[in-house]
Amino acid sequence: MTITAPADAVERAVARPLVEIRRVRKSFGAHQVLRDISLDAPEGTVTVLLGPSGSGKSTLLRCINHLETIDGGRIMVDGELIGYRQTGHTTHEMTPRQIARQRRGIGMVFQRFNLFPHMTALENVTEAPTGVAGVPAAAAKARGLDLLDRVGLADFARHYPAQLSGGQQQRVAIARALAMSPKLMLFDEPTSALDPELVGDVLDVMRELARDGMTMIVVTHEIGFARGVADQVVFMDGGVVVESGDAAAVIDAPRRQRTRNFLESVR
Numbered sequence: 001m002t003i004t005a006p007a008d009a010v011e012r013a014v015a016r017p018l019v020e021i022r023r024v025r026k027s028f029g030a031h032q033v034l035r036d037i038s039l040d041a042p043e044g045t046v047t048v049l050l051g052p053s054g055s056g057k058s059t060l061l062r063c064i065n066h067l068e069t070i071d072g073g074r075i076m077v078d079g080e081l082i083g084y085r086q087t088g089h090t091t092h093e094m095t096p097r098q099i100a101r102q103r104r105g106i107g108m109v110f111q112r113f114n115l116f117p118h119m120t121a122l123e124n125v126t127e128a129p130t131g132v133a134g135v136p137a138a139a140a141k142a143r144g145l146d147l148l149d150r151v152g153l154a155d156f157a158r159h160y161p162a163q164l165s166g167g168q169q170q171r172v173a174i175a176r177a178l179a180m181s182p183k184l185m186l187f188d189e190p191t192s193a194l195d196p197e198l199v200g201d202v203l204d205v206m207r208e209l210a211r212d213g214m215t216m217i218v219v220t221h222e223i224g225f226a227r228g229v230a231d232q233v234v235f236m237d238g239g240v241v242v243e244s245g246d247a248a249a250v251i252d253a254p255r256r257q258r259t260r261n262f263l264e265s266v267r
């Protein structure tokens with residue numbers, strides 16, 4: 001008898017890491033916030049970062065996206081070092097221009113939606129493509145409408161943020177991040193600021209993105225989302241990875257007491 005692995009398992013097994021984090025350290029003054037973080041996010045997979053407040057989750061996401069610099073270790077995205085370039089054996093810091101290019105490949109969605117209040121939903125989405133990437137206005141608009149449709153907001157293109165619910169604003173923020181065609185999406189507690197009844201629509205959009213093959217790293221306390229959507233779960237505490245692995249395994253059968261305690265606290 002031959003046992004064949006399901007096609008998607010094979011695909012996952014060969015997926016190379018889109019994000020490689022190796023022994024990353026980061027301190028603020030004397031406070032060491034990331035102590036020695038290593039993790040891989042394979043291409044086309046969803047990684048959920050769990051952990052108590054202050055464990056360094058946001059800092060880690062911010063280091064991936066150039067919002068913080070690391071003190072040691074390295075971060076690679078799509079085969080490129082973040083923040084540095086290498087010529088031969090020498091490593092140089094990137095120029096602001098190189099950093100800007102790298103950042104364009106990474107979309108980030110924050111807990112607070114950070115939309116421009118004086119711009120419509122559509123203008124928020126087209127601002128970076130037209131302003132930064134030089135996409136012609138008509139093309140940016142067509143794609144912007146398409147993206148708003150994708151997040152369920154086709155009818156809200158001309159609305160201003162103040163006219164939208166928190167959940168709708170967050171979906172505009174997701175569309176805005178997608179407008180630059182990122183190869184990686186980072187989400188930092190995207191539903192934590194939302195009224196409970198608005199959380200589902202945002203998670204649905206994220207679930208759809210995952211289904212379409214987007215590589216995502218998501219900080220969230222939504223355990224149901226983690227179990228249903230994540231390929232791997234990484235539990236952090238005190239600036240270290242305490243436990244990581246298959247989402248269902250970590251959530252349903254955590255090996256470490258600290259993980260168990262945390263999961264009990266958020267359930």
Ligand code: ADP
Pocket residue numbers: 028033051052053054055056057058059060
């Ligand atoms: P989490 O997202 O897991 O709650 P953070 O990464 O936001 O954790 O923060 C980890 C620790 O680093 C916290 O103790 C926080 O106060 C500290 N920290 C984060 N950003 C800064 C900063 N810019 N300056 C000083 N301390 C910071």
Ligand code: MG
Pocket residue numbers: 057058059188
């Ligand atoms: Mg945080």
